[in-house]
Amino acid sequence: MSGHHHQDQPAGEEFWDARYRESSRIWSGRANEVLVREVSGLTPGRALDLGCGEGADAVWLARRGWHVTGTDISGVALERAAEHAAEAGIAGRVALERHDLAESFPGGEFDLVSACFLHSYGDFPRERILRRAAAAVAPGGVLLVAGHAGGPSWDPDAHRDLHFPTAEEVLAGLELPRGGWEVLLAAEHVQALTGPDGRPGTRPDNALKVHRLR
Template sequence: MTDTQISDEEFWNTRYAESGRIWSGKPNAALVREVADLAPGRALDLGCGEGGDAIWLARQGWRVTAVDVSRVALDRAAGHAAEEGVADRIDWQRHTLGETFPEGTFDLVSSHFLHTLGELPREEVLRTAAGAVAPGGVLLVVGHSGPPPWEPDAHPDVHLPVAREVLADLRLAEGEWEVLVCEEHERLQTAPDGQQMVRTDNTVKVRRLAG
């Protein structure tokens, strides 16, 4: 999440440049849980960071367009993909979502923890993401349901919606979508002091009806 005095691009470039790896390199558990049974096709990964999700999708046979605001993250992710032997299956693209968006339609559009303190119009971006889902394809949105338990008053000006709010904000056309999952789930997360704490996240998974 960013300081509103600098752009998201500046913040994330600085954050990623602070160390050789920020995230674990593993795919998000919700992605594996919700996508493992889908037939591979074209996938769009929004906010791909260091590429853990995109690389996992490529390993499963997907052709992936992976998007992030940070060129530092994208370059690092591309290096990881080359090490894993899937570089030819992933197209890394830099976008400031809300201003630019990847072209085309996709069998899977995945957004995990697309939150920021900056000017990102998250609801608008996710509606655009829904528009990029091909007939029969799936939109998967995973996010935080409220602030972390170790800092409950963190960033009071940032709204972290629950699953039903995420679904409502998508404004999906009636009769054109099937809601597959709309729920909260808990996971262990390591607090800054090293303590393991339970954080509540949410998953919204919808399929665009074919024809």
């Protein structure tokens, strides 16, 4: 994340459009490993990808038979996601919607709601958005939330102004009704990645996976 931004204001559409325009592709183009690991065994149905960016997760899901609604605040990101889906030949299974999730949220119920690395600058109401995400899970469905747990190995103090909650803190913030959900995963893991100098590095991440029972 880069760019000038007043920390007390949420990073909006203009900020993220500018961020995406910095290069022709800002993410790897590969689906998040935590999504691949945790969703591969699920029966495909309707999926909601919150903060879909350039569409790697949405395309991966659609290729495996999911009907995906992808949402992002950035129109630039969504244009790239649409191109990615078209190139993959699965555009008919990917619907893309622009939402500032602090202001609006996709309608409907989903068998999978995925929020992978849904972090932003400023006064970003992440807990409230994740509660909306849980409410959008259909009975029998799954909510997957993945987030950073700290800075990368080459810059451990990166994003000092952001609070990275633990999986347990995310779970508490969801305020799920007792008896209505089953926790399948709440754990921290180390993600291997390549640093800006091309050398291998790591970053602590965490994941929460909960199953709606009714």
